[in-house]
Amino acid sequence: MIEEFHMFAAIVEHSSMNKAATLLNLSQPALSRKIAKLEEEIGAKLFERVGKRLELTRVGQLTYEYAVNLRKLHRRYMDSVAEYTAAGRTSITIGASLTTLQTTLPDFIKTLNASHPEFDIKAVTGKTHEIVTLVRDNKADIAIVASMIEDSQLHCVPLFDDHLLLVIPTSVTVTHEEPLSIEDLNGLPMILFSKGTWYRKLTDEVFAKYHLQPDVRMEIDSFEAIVRLLHTCRAATLLPHSYMRKQLLADNELVVVPIRELEETKRTTCLIHNDPSDLHPAVRRWISELGQ
Secondary structure, eight states, X not given: OHHHHHHHHHHHHHTOHHHHHHHTTOOHHHHHHHHHHHHXXXXXXXXXXXXXXXXXXXXXXXXXXXXXXXXXHHHHHHHHHHHHHHHSSEEEEEEEEHHHHHHTHHHHHHHHHHHXXXXXXXXXXXXXXXXXXXXXXXXXXXXXXXXXXXXXXXEEEEEEEEOEEEEEETTSOOOOSSOOOGGGGTXXXXXXXXXXXXXXXXXXXXXXXXXXXXEEEEEESOHHHHHHHHHHHTOBEEEEGGGOOHHHHHHTTEEEEOOGGGGXXXXXXXXXXXXXXXXXXXXXXXXXXXXX
């Protein structure tokens, strides 16, 4: 059927059945039969004969627009195939917000490399709004951000839900017989992530919601640095669940203290991308697999 759409577009663009037949290396009767077959499959007339002229019907105009888009899509597909077969590898640029850079991106790239070793991966990082702009401007093919993105131009694929955890060094003794509550964070010495990121905004939302005023000793833009300093400073912190590893806690002499209210601080980490047709076919297929 694609062939018939191509022939139909040629007739429209040359305003002549004879010229189109010559261009397509067909006889006029053969071309007429092709168009008749297309009309039969569509279930509507594409042309009306006015004297010696052929004029498009309304369905014919819609069909021509579809045929043009189909031709562009086919050309883009063939270009992508040619690029892939020529190079044998696919370049992909991944954007990551500061939070996901430290929590999600390393494992994400490791998994992607294992499943698609033909991908040449590059990464860029920044604050969430900066990463969204990079994807929107096609300067990053995809991105991982720690929140749902509502943007009519972008597609958002949920990956997993995350929430905050209270992490303290083993040198800090918890004397409460009852489990800690969110109010116990009030006045607690803490090292927090720097302001301006999803993670810090989420932390500040918790403090505002429960009217808490922790004793903030430091603000640092690195989870790794925070983790290393907790024991020395005898301070606590709030970290995303996705960052926690048993070995990480053991190596830094830390423990997670469960607090029910923190489990409600859910945010969804998502993969975002622009128009799928602008992506390499292999990348599109991989994204489709993620969404299943």
